[in-house]
Amino acid sequence: MNYQVITGENKKINYVNVSKNISKLLRHTALKVGLQMDDEGYVKLDDILKLGRFKQVTFEDIQKIVETNDKKRYKMKFEDGSWYIKANQGHSIKLKNPNLKKVMDPSEIPVVIHGTYTKYLNSILDNGLIPKNRTHIHFAKGLYGEEGVISGMRYNYEIAIYIDSKKAMKDGIEFFISENGVILSTGLNNRIDKKYFKKICKKNGQEIPF
Structure with a gap:
């Protein structure tokens, strides 16, 4: 994964930092910041991108992070007209169905x-x-x-x-x-x-x- 990638006019995205923030959110803090999480740990991606820390991040940025992450930390799915993302493991949030x-x-x-x-x-x-x-x-x-x-x-x-x-x-x-x-x-x-x-x-x- 590139450490820093320019993705559009005057826009820089540090993929490493974004990945760390996504990881922390999906594993530990999603519920604390008011996001809804299903039994497997999936969170609606649109809801994540509305958070202030991700205001410059696009769907394409997240997709690239998921696809290029060397540890395959994340998984995305498209369901009922929306994209969702989850962390595959590492949670402190107790999931009802972590799909293990x-x-x-x-x-x-x-x-x-x-x-x-x-x-x-x-x-x-x-x-x-x-x-x-x-x-x-x-x-x-x-x-x-x-x-x-x-x-x-x-x-x-x-x-x-x-x-x-x-x-x-x-x-x-x-x-x-x-x-x-x-x-x-x-x-x-x-x-x-x-x-x-x-x-x-x-x-x-x-x-x-x-």
């Missing part, structure tokens, strides 16, 4: 990795993985940059925590897959204990004993 695929067998997710930073590792080892302000804990199907891995962890992660999905599912932990391929879980009582950690590695591959 439930993982039925550990073989569907042979690799489950949570990316994090060194400063959080001691807390994670003490308390386990928790969703914090989101509805789910996020995982990737592989390391950032590997084939088929487009989302689920940040590019600048420092620590990779590998989850034993077979052991976790045997103990009743459920996993789901979002429409953009992110593995999601609420763990047991909103927590995944370190006993389900298979291994912990630094970004260079060096294992960290725990």
